[in-house]
Amino acid sequence: MTNRSRSFNVPDKPSLDGIEAKWVDVWDESGVYHFDRSKSREEIFSIDTPPPTVSGSLHIGHVFSYTHTDTVARFQRMNGKAVFYPMGWDDNGLPTERRVQNYYGVRCDPSIPYDPDFTPPAKPDPKKQVPISRQNFIELCERLTVEDEKVFESIWRRLGLSVDWRYTYATIDDNSRAAAQRAFLRNLARGEAYMAEAPTLWDVTFRTAVAQAELEDRERPGAYHTITFHRDGADPVRIATTRPELLPACVALVAHPDDERYQSLFGTTVRTPVFGVEVPVVAHHLADPEKGTGIAMICTFGDVTDVTWWRELQLPTRPIIGWDGRIVAEAPEGLDSPAGREAYAKLAGATVHTARERVVELLRESGDLIGEPEKITHPVKFFEKGDKPLEIVTTRQWYIRNGGRDPEVRDGLLARGRELVWHPEHMRTRFEHWVGGLNGDWLISRQRFFGVPFPVWYPLDDEGNPNYDAPILPEESQLPVDPSSEAPRGYTEEQRGKPGGFIGDPDVMDTWATSSLSPQIAGGWERDPDLFDRVFPMDLRPQGQDIIRTWLFSTVVRSHFEHGSLPWSTAAISGWILDPDRKKMSKSKGNVVTPLAMLEKYSSDAVRYWAASGRLGTDTALDEGQMKVGRRLAIKILNASKFALSVAGENTAADPAAVTEPLDRSMLAVLADVVADATAAFQDYDHTRALERTERFFWDLCDDYLELVKARAYDAESQEGASARAALLIALSVLHRLFAPFLPFVTEEVWSWWQEGSVHAAAWPSVEEFRAAAAAGDPAVLTATAEVLGIIRKTKSEAKLSMRAEVDRVTVRGKQAEQARLCREDLAAAGRVTELAFETSDDTELRVDVALPETEE
Helix, strand or coil: CCCCCCCCCCCCCCCCCCCHHHHHHHHHHHHCCCCCCCCCHHHHHEECCCCCCCCCCHHHHHHHHHHHHHHHHHHHHHHCCEECCCCCECCCCCCHHHHHHHHHEEEEEECCHHHHHCHHHCCCCCCCCCCEEEEHHHHHHHHHHHHHHHHHHHHHHCCCCCCCCCCCEEEECCCHHHHHHHHHHHHHHHEEEEEEEEEEECCCCCCECCHHHHEEEEEEEEEEEEEEEEECCEEEEEEEEECHHHHHHHHEECCCCCCCCHHHCCCEEEECCCCCCEEEEEEECCCCCCCCEEEEEEEEECCCCHHHHHCCCCCCCCCCCCCCCCCCCCCCCCCCHHHHHHHCCCCCCCCCHHHHHHHHHHHHHCCCCEEEEEEEEEEEEECCCCEEEEEEEEEEEEEEEECCCCCCHHHHHEEEEEEEHECCHHHHHHHHHHHHHHCCCCECEECCCCCCCCCCCEEEECCCCCCCCCCEECHHHCCCCCCCCCCCCEEEEHHHHCCCCCCCCCCCCCCCHCCCHHHHHHHCCCCHHHHHHCCCCEEEEEEEHHHHHHHHHHHHHHHHHCCCCCCCEEEEECCCECCCCCCCHHHHCCCCCCCHHHHHHHHHHHHHHHHHHHCCCCECCHHHHHHHHHHHHHHHHHHHHHHHHHHHHCCCCCCCHCCCHHHHHHHHHHHHHHHHHHHHHHCCCCHHHHHHHHHHHHHHHHHHHHHHHHHCCCCCCHHHHHHHHHHHHHHHHHHCCCCCCCCHHHHHHHHCCCCCCCCCHHCCHHHHHHHEEEHHHHHHHHHHHHHHHHHHHHHHHHHCCCCCCEEEEEEEEECHHHHHHCHHHHHHHHHHHHCCCCCCCCCCCCCEECCCCCCCC
16 A cells, blocks of 8 residues: 555546446456566465356356356456466357257258258247257357357456456367367277166157266156066066156166065066066165055166166166167067067057056056056156256267276275365265265267267168277367268278268257366366466365265266366356345246346446355345445445545545554454455455455444544544544555455446556555554554544434534543543544543443433423
């Protein structure tokens, strides 16, 4: 903080109107947020910014969490760090595809050839979508995401994010595709990625595989059907199932090994009703004796437990559900009897719902349905973006090891979680529970179109069959590649799909397989080694709690394998935004609020104030009342700054040596504690505490200190007046900087009235700037004096007198009377007191007697 005097440029009528547009343009032109890549790693603070999904609109939850991150970025920048703060756009995957389909009225059909002259329908009809080639579809995806990104960027700028817009990335651009393909090839070379044909969670609507992290349970109505399995010369066995339609897929019955009811059945076989297939009765610890009849059928596949039983008990496969969610036409192996095949023919081609009704009718006809179905409500697994229950089908997919089946990898990832610094700390438990509960590897392939393609081709034998065991891989120097439109080295496009030729892998990576590399993509991994060495591993990963199991975990997995380290040292986890009814906001519930109207109504600083009032990891309700408070605070900063500068006068220097009076030194002593507390709070990622401490001091300053010193500060000739003016400017400078991370627009405005440069490039305030004056001050002096003034005001108010009314006499008694005595002149002037008396006593409570002037009857 400089001590020289300044010339002020204070407007006559300060206002928040138009303040955002004014300073956004200035910041762009000045480059105040530009990252200085000449700094060493020790001088850099790098942030792995969440790339929002651009297929849609930002909502108030984005504003909430991104404001938290921005306060940290601004604090670190003011502490002398070169802040690497890029912005990413997550624009690949299913959400973009759905938006493009509805926006343009098209759907992708890979069998259609590319049309370079294709124009989307002038009046799109989402119900009658025009089929187009994959390449045409991807071009439309790219076109729409560019427009969406522009809208997002304009809102982020309006919010005042201190992003360096020269460093942006998208999860589908060439750099991201090259990085994702490079990482995959290295995972494959090290044995961390592999292809397998296995039971796969499958969404029948989108016809794509789904990973464990994308599941959610939804309560749905169902029914228990009690049916009988037959034994030769013995009583039938009753089982209860909610999925009778899977009876033709049954491969065994299972009970708990300690269940006495079924001990005699283990090792024997039973016959399925209607279809007459012999299946074994087996024991497994996952069978629940309390569920249904205690014995269940294992089908391939009804749920994930079926998969576990099938794998661990080495049972045969008898799949009946196809990729479209319908019963396949051909009866599975094992249904050999004419009656069984006749029954199956009645199901072929039916939806799961219709097949269930037909099987129940067949069971009634055969007498194998006991009683009527018992209606229940139970949790059913869905793809988080899907509308129909998931099925499990056998498909060929790509996986990355994640500890779900490898204890050594799991232990390594758990160790990474303990190495990471978590804010708040209890969020670590969510990570550990997720890793400990994994039951399979990370499925990273998706049967979609707009995404990062797998950089893999397969040779075809003389009969045109692919050899999946001998994949053709590109060199890293060739990346990115698209196997659907490019031929591998040594082949020509004419050989695609022909015997002796090749085919490209048709799948794309799931969105997390790319987003899990956001530190590498943003940091220029293998593309800009100098930048990468300066920013990686990054300092901070800010994100929501709901994607600890996806984005945070997957990023740790990729960095663990590729770099042998964490991708960042600290994770800051935001809570959820709740609607006024205290329900979590989500697009699926339809209770999401978009931010632009609120930014325009209350100002960006006011909305940021509301956001910053929510602590990390704490769910926060959308509260326009808090925004109103934030707006009042911003206006008060304008007006208080104007008043303080007018009182101080242009020839005053913010010189701590000029601060000589007890009240001024006391105020600076209190301010020193505020600076220390706010700094410690920010260092502990508690931005809310830093804001609360700063705001409380500011209001006290306005309500008490400014009133107490106003008269003295106007005295241009005395040392006492110079002390007040110097103290005012010191406090003003410090407060502008303390508020800057939270209210960037108004603080930049008031800073520009009397300081050079940007407040956001100024140094974070330090007690060292005014330590001598603060050290000589006693905080109790300001406290006692403000309390006396408050009682005088209250007395006048209760007597319905103007604050300008004269007071004949005030007597102050108690231990703190001596502190107030030091500010006699200031108290007398502020309270308009004719006579002040002070009596020091042992009373801990300060007593103030106010004698008002007598009024005529």
